[in-house]
Amino acid sequence: MASMRARNKIRAPRRSHASTPTEDFDAIWKILASSLSGIHTKNASSLSFEELYRNAYRIVTMSRGLELYERVKALEKDWLHNHVRSQVTDSILPILLRAENGPDRGMPVQEQSNERRAAAERFLSVLKETWQDHLVCMGMITDVLMYMDRTVSGDRSNPSIFVVSMALFRDNVLRVPVRPDLSITVEHVLHSTILFLVQLERDGHMIDRPLIRHCVSMLEGLYETVMEEETSRLYITTFEPLFLNASQDFYRAEGAQLLEEGDATTFCRQALKRIGEEQERCNVTLSASTEPKINQVIDKELILPNIGEVVRMDGTGVRHMLDQKQLDSLRDLYTLNARVDEKKSVLTQELSNRIIELGHEINTMSLAPPPPPPPPPAASGPTQNGDQATPENGKRSKDPKKEKNAEKEKTVNTQTASAIKWVDEILALKRQIDNVWLHSFKSDQTLHKSIDDSFGEFINRNTRSSEFLSLFFDENLKKGIKGKTEDEVDTLLDNGILLLRYIKDKDLFETYYKKHLARRLLMKKSASMDAERQMISKMKMEVGNQFTQRIESMFRDMAISQDLTTSYKRHMSQTNAADDDRPDLEVHVLTSTMWPMDVMGKNKNKAEAPPCVYPQQIKTLKESFERFYLDKHSGRQLSWQAAMGSADIRAKFVRSNGKVQRYELNVSTYMMVILLLFNEIADGETLTFTQIQEQTQIPENDLIRNLQSLAVAPKTRVLKKVPMSKDVKPTDRFSFNHEFQSPFVKVRIGVVAGNANKVESRGQREETEKKLNEERRHIIEAAVVRIMKQRKRLTHLNLMNEVLAQLTSRFVPDVKMVKQRIDSLIDREYLERLGDEASTYVYLA
Amino acid sequence: MAERTILRKDQLEISLHNEKKLIKEGTIKDDNPLDLSEPFRELCSACRRGDLKVCQEKITEGVNVNARDSYDYTPLILASLCGHYEVAQLLLESGALCERDTFQGERCLYNALNDRIRNLLLEYDYSKSTDPLQPLAAHVASLLTRENPSTTDITISVVDQDIALHKFILAARSPYFQSKLAATPEISTWKLPSTIPPEAFATAIRYLYLGEAPRELRSGPGTGFTETEVFTGIDKIAKQLELESLTESLLESGDRRRARQRRATELSKGRDQLESWFRKKVLGNKLTVKTSQVNEIKWNRSNSIFADVLLRADELSNEEVGVQEASPRSVLFPCHRAMLLRSEFFQTMFTSSFREAQVTDYLHIISVDCAPDVLEIILTFLYTERAEFPLDVAVDVLFVADMLFIEKLKTKAAVVISTLGSGVSQAEAARTRGIQDEDDIDIYAIIRAAWMTRVQRLEEFAARFLAYRLEAHIDSPEFAQLIEESANRIQARQETDSIELLDDIRFYLNERFRKRFDDAGLDELMDEQQQPPAATDEGEVLAEGVDKITEGVQAIDAASTGSEAGVPIAKTQASHNHTREIRTLDGALVEDEFEQDAMNYQILLEKLDALLERLNLEA
DSSP states (O other), X not given: OHHHHHXXXXXXXXSOGXXXXXXXXXXXXXXXXXXXXXXXXXXXXXXXXXXXXXXXXXXXXXIIHHHHHHHHHHHHHHXXXXXXXXXXXXXXXXXXXXXXXXXXXXXXXXXXXXXXXXXXXXXXXHXXXXXXXXXXXXXXXHHHTXXXXXXIIHHSSXXXXXXXXXXXXXXXXXXXXXXXXXXXXXXXXXXXXXXXXXXXXHTXXXXXXXXXXXXXXXXXXXXXXXXXXXXXXXXXXXXXXXXXXXXXXXXXXXXXXXXXXXXXXXXXXXXXXXXXXXXXXXXXXXXXXXXXXXXXHIIIIIIHHHHHHHHHOTTTSHHHHHHHTOHHHXXXXXXXXXXXXXXXXXXXXXXXXXHHHHHHHHHHHHHSOOOOSSSOTTOOXXXXXXXXXXXXXXXXXXXXXXXXXXXXXXXXXXXXXXXXHHHHHHHHHHHHHHHHHHHHSTTOHHHHHHHHHHHHHHHHHSTXXXXXXXXXXXXXXXXXXXXXXXXXXXXXXXXXXXXXXXXXXXXXXXXXXXXXXXXXXXXXXXXXXXXXXXXXXXXXXXXXXXXXXHHHHHHHHHHHHHHXXXXXXXXXXXXXXXXXXXXXXXXXXXXXXXSOGGGGTOSSSSSOOOOOOOOXXXXXXXXXXXXXXXXXXXXXXXXXXXXXXXXEEXXXXXXXXXXXXXXXXXXXXXXXXXXXXXXXXXXXXXXXXXXXXXXHOOOHHXXXXXXXXXXXXXXXXXXXXXXXXXXXXXXXXXEEOTTOOOSSSEEEOOOOOXXXXXXXXXXXXXXXXXXXXXXHHHHHHHHHHHHHHHXXXXXXXXXXXXXXXXXXXXXXXXHHHHHHHXXXXXXXXXXXXXXXXXXXXXXXX | OOOOOOOOHHHHHHHHHHHHHHHHHTSSOOSSOBOOOHHHXXXXXXXXXXXXXXXXXXXXXXXXXXXXXXXXXXXXXXXXXXXXXXXXXXXXXXXXXXOTTSHHHHHHHHHOSSHHHHHHHHHTXXXXXXXXXXXXXXXXXXXXXXXXXXXXXXXXXXXXXXXXXXHHHHHHHOHHHHHHHHHOTTOOEEEOOTTSOHHHHHHHHHHXXXXXXXXXXXXXXXXXXXXXXXXXXXXXXXXXXXXXXXXXXXXXXXSHHHHHXXXXXXXXXXXXXXXXXXXXXXXXXXXXXXXXGGXXXXXXXXXXXXXXXXXXXXXXOOTTTTOOOSSOEEEEEEEOHHHXXXXXXXXXXXXXXXXXXXXXXXXXXXXXXXXXXXXXXXXXXXXXXXXXXXXXXXXXXXXXXXXXXXXXXXXXXXXXXXXXXXXXXXXXXXXXXXXXXXXXXXXXXXHHHHHXXXXXXXXXXXXXXXXXXXXXXXXXXXXXXXXXXXXXXXXXXXXXXXXXXXXXXXXXXXXXXXXXXXXXXXXXXXXXTSOOOOHHHHTSOOHHHHHHHHHHHHHXXXXXXXXXXXXXXXXXXXXXXXXXXXXXHOGGGOSOHHHHHHHHHHHHHHHHHHHHHXXXXXX
16 A cells, blocks of 8 residues: 555656746746747747747746736737837828818819829738738737636636737727827728728729728727627728718719719619629628628619609600610619619509500500491401491491402401400510510519509400400410411410409300300311310319309210210111111200300390291101100200201202202201202292291291301302392292302301301490399309308408408409398398498398 | 437347347447456446545556446446446546447436436437547548648649648558558658549548548549449558458448447557557657757658657756756657647647748757656657556646647546545545545645646545545645635635635535434434535535535534534533543544534634634635
C-alpha cells in the first residue's frame, strides 16, 4: 500500500503557476508589446507564434490576464490614433470636404465630377487598405492572445480583444473629425463619397465597384456596440438610411420625368432597368441585405404613384399594347404592377375593360337586326336559302332563290352565319388574350380570373349566346368536321366548350342543343357519331351529369330503335317470309319526355293534328309493327311522327318514246304518301292540292313544303304542277312527271329545310323563352322545397343564397322569379311565413 | 422521436435467440462477452461498492467494460443498480454501452436506482455516444479535404484527378506504401496507371484515412467505368496496397449492427497501425540533446519519417536532487502538422502567418513548455486517442492540455485526478477521520489548478475531498487562504454572493454525515422537523439545497441540545455534556459513534462559520 502511494503521489506541477514571480510581468509585456507592434508593421513572418503565445500564456497564468487585456487595448488604441488615423485623414482632399459642406445634390456634377471622383477613389482605397491591414493584424493578434481571450473574455463579460479592436477602429479612425477644426468626421465623408459614386453610376458612368464593396463590407463588419447584434451594424445604422433617402429623392424625380415623357413602354423599360441596376448594385457594390429595402423605395417612389397613369396612358397604355400585340411591353407592365399590387388591380381593370369593349363590338356586329337582305351585310360568301324559316323574310328573298337552290347544301342562313361568326370571333379574341396572358402575364391566376369574368360578362350580355353556340356546334357536327383529323375536331369542340363555360343560362343552351341534336339524329345529318359522343362527354366534364342526362337518353333511344328494327325484321321474316312486297321498315321509338317535341311539329297548333292517312300498304306495315311493339312493351302508346320520317321508293318513269327509266328516290314520309297517291290514278290525270290534302290529312304547312320540293325544285321535279309557279296554292293541280331527268339513279329529294337549324325568329324565341321560364319555375320550386325540407326553417336571405348556389350551374335565376315561386309555394301551403318574423320561412310537412 | 414499438415477450425471445445463433456462428460479435477473469471480477466488485479508484485502475488496465459476469451483470448494470452515480459516469465515459432496445441496455435503465442515474444513462444512449475512436477517425478523414493549412506532402494523380495526401498516413496504414516510400522518401508526385478507376482509388484512400465506407459507389455512365470495373479496381488496389479488409467492409455495409461492429474493428485496427507507426517512428526517433545545442539541429524536409515539424520539450533541471548538471537537456520529437492540428493551438499557429507557418528548408523547432514525458503523453493522445497516464503527471497534463486547447485530454486528466485521487474510499475516510491522513495529493494545488483551467469537475472533486477530510484541514491557515481565494474569484462580490467552494464543501459535508445518520435509522429524528433534503439526487449544488441542509442542521442541533421528545434523553444529554471531550479526547470516550458524528458535524459547521467571520466574509 505504501509503495503504491509513493508511486501515485502527484508530482508537483512543473512550474508553480500561481506564484510565478510577478516582477517579470513588465519584462514579458515589453517583449509582447514590441512583437505586437511588429505585427502592425508587417513583420509577422519573422515573429514566432509559439513565443508570443507563451508570453501571453504566462501573463495569464500569473492571474494578470485582465491587465494584459487592458494593455493590449491601450496599445491598439494608441496605434490607431497615432498612425492609422492620420493616414486616413490625409487622404481626404478638400474637394470631398467641400462637397460635404454644401448640400450638393442639385449641383451640376459634370464639371466637378472628374476631379471629385479621383479624390473619392483615392480616399476609399486608402480607407480600404487601412481596414484590411487592421483586420489582418487583429486576426493575428487574436490568434496570439487566444489563451487570454478564453480566460479573460470567456469567464467574465469582457468582449474579446478582436471585438474591442473593431470598436476602437470605429471610434479612432471613422469617428474622428477630418480636420481638428471641423465637425465632419471621416465617416461622414465616407458616406457622402459612396453616395456620390452611386449617383455617378446611376447617371451612366463607370465606377470602381469592388472598391466600394470593400468599404461597405467594412461598415458591415463594424457594430455600434460590442454586443455585435445583427441590427447594430454600422452599415445598417448609418449608411443604409442615407442611401435609401438619396434613392428616394432620385426616383421620385425620375418618376415625374418619365411620366412627363408620356410613353408607357419607355416608362416600363426604364423602371425595369432601374430595378435590375439596383439589384446588381446591392449584390455587387453594396450589401445584398439592402436589396429588399431599395426595392421598396423603387416601388414606393417610382412605380406605385405612377403605375395607374401609365396603364391608362393615352395611345401608349394597355389598350394600345393589346391592340398592337406588344407582348414585351405588356410583360413589363405586368411585372411592375405585380411588384406594387398583389392583385394587379390597375392592370386587371384596364384589361377587363378592353375585353368587354371588344366583346361588345362582336356582339353588336352579330346582333345587328336581320339585315335587309340583298345584299347581306355581314355576308361571308354565298348564303340565302330556306327563308321559309323566317316567314317575314321569306317573301322578300324569293328572287335569288332560283339560282341558288343548286347550292342548297352549302349555303347557310345569314343569321346562322353570323352566329358562327360570332363564335369564331370570340374564340379568336380569346386566343389572342390567352396568348397575352401566357406570354406577358406569366399565367397569373388573378388575371386569368378577371379575363374569364370579362368574357362571361359580354357573352352573357348577348341574349342569344346560347342559341348561337348551339348553332355553332350544330353546324360543325353536321358539316364543319368533315375531313378533319381527330385532333382538329377535338380542339374545335374544346373551343366551343370553352364558351359554354361562360354561358350562365346553361338550361337555355340545353334546350337549343337538344333541338338541334334531335334534327341531326333523326335526319341522319350528323357527320360523325363519334364526334357527337365526344361532345357529350366533354359537356359532361364541363357542366356535369345532370345536364347531359337527357341528351344521353336521346342517344340511347336511337340505339334501342336500331335493335328494335332488326328484331322486327327477324320477326317478320319468320312469320310471313313469303311476302316480298312488304316494304322495309326502320323505326325510331323516342321517349317523348326526353325529346324536344316541338321539333316534331307539335307546337304550332297545340290541338293534336289529325294523323296522316297512310296508303293501305303502309298502314298494314304500321299496324304490324304496332302489334309487334306493344306485344313486347304493353301499356305504351305509340304515336307516329310522319313529319320526321323518310322513305326510299323506286319509281318508274315511262318516257314519251316508250322507254322506261327507273330512279330510286329518297323522299320524306309525306312525299311518299303523296307520290303513292299517284299510283292510284291513271297516267296523265291530276290531283288538286285540296284533293291531296283531303286524302292524306297532311297538315297544310307540311304539305306545301313537300309539294314544293316535289314540284318546284328544278332538280327534283317529280310532279308537274299547273300553273307553274313558285308558290303552292290550294287550287294548283299536280300530275306525275314522266319526263323527270336526273344524272343519278339515286335521287335525294330533301324537304325544304325546316326551321330548326336556323336562328329563330323573334316569335320563336319568345316561345322558347316562355317555355324555358316555365321549366325554370319548376326547377326553382323544386330547389326551394328541397332546401326547406332539409332546413325546416330559414330566413329569406339564406334561402335565396342557397337557391342561387344550387342553381347557378344551370342558369342564373331571376330574383323576382324566385320570390314569386316562394309566394306560390306559400299559397300552396308548402311553406309558411313565421308568425312574427315575416322574413323567415318554415317548411310545412 | 420515432414511435417506439414494444416487442412482445415471444418476439423478444426470438430475437434474442437469433442473436445468440449469429454470435455462435461468428457473424457478429457479442456486445457483452462472458468474462470470468480475476481483474473483471474486481471491476465488478468495485462497481458494487462504488470504488472509483479501483474502477479507474481496472479500466486503465484494459478490462473490457462491456463484458458480463457469470450472473449476466455488466459493470454498468451493477453501478446503476447500486446507485453509484460517479462510477456509472466513469464507465459510460470509458465506453460502456447502454443502448435502448437491447436486452442489456434496458436492464441498465430498468435497474437504475434513481432518476438521476437513469437520466445519465439516457444521455449516453448509443445514438449520441459514439465510438471513442470516432474523433480521431473524423480528424484523419477531414485531412483529405482540409485545405488550410496545407499539410499534404505527396500528390497522387489518377487519370485526371490529383489527390493530395500525407505520406505518413499512407505509410502507417499500407505496407505497400511503407516500402515504396521507404525507398524514395523525397518523392512528391506519383502517377497511377490509368486502368484504375479513380472512384476505386478514392475509395481506397477514404479507407486509409479512416473514413466511413461510401454508401454507394459512383459508377456507370458518365464516370467511364462500370460497376464491375470499379469493384475489380478496388479489389486490385486492395491487393496491391495490402488492405485485406477493404473489400469486405465495402460489402458489409448492409446490416446496421454488423456494419457498426465492422467499423469499430476497422477503427481500432487503424488506430493500432497508427500507434505502432507512431511509437516506432515518432517516439523511436526522438532526439535528446543538450539544450544549448538545440538550435544546431537541422532536419531536412525529406526525412524518412515524413515529419514536417519538430517539437521540443526541455527537461527540467532536477531540482529535487539538487544536483545542477552541467547542461540541461532537451528532447525533440519529429511530428506531423496534420496530426498536431487536433490541438487548436497548433491549428491557429499553422494557419497564421507567423514564422512557424512559413515553409523553410529545415524543419521548425517549436518548443512546448512542458516536460518531455508530458509532451509524449500529449503526442500519444493526438496520434492515437490514447490517454493513459499515471496520477503523478495528471496535473501537468491538465495544464499542458489547457494551454494547447485539447479539451478532451483536459477532461481525461480531470477524470484521472478525480478518480485515482479519491484514494481511500469514503467509508474509509470517515473511519479514519481525525487521524492526520497522509494524502496522496496536494489538494490545494489541485483546486487551484481546477480554477485556473476552469474544470468544474475538479472543483467538485476537491470540495468533496476536503469535506470528507475537513477535520484535517479546517484549522490550517492554508485552508483559510483557499477560502479567501475562492471568495475573490467572483468579481465585484456582493454581500449576498456565496462562496462557491464553501457551498460545495457544505454540500458534501452534509452528504457525508447524512449518510451515516440514514444508516443508523436516525432519519426519523430529522423527519420530525423536515423532509430529507433531495439535493443529492439532483446532482447539482443548488443554493436552495444548501439552505435547506443548513436548516436541517440547525434542526438537528436543536434536537440534540434542547428538545427531549423522541430522542433517547440520556444519550443526548450525555453527548452534550461530553462535547468538548469528544473533540479533544478522541473517539474513545464516547460509546456511540453516531453521537460522535452528530457532534462532529456540528463542530465542523461552527468552525466554518468561525472561519468566515475571521475572514470578514459573509456567506
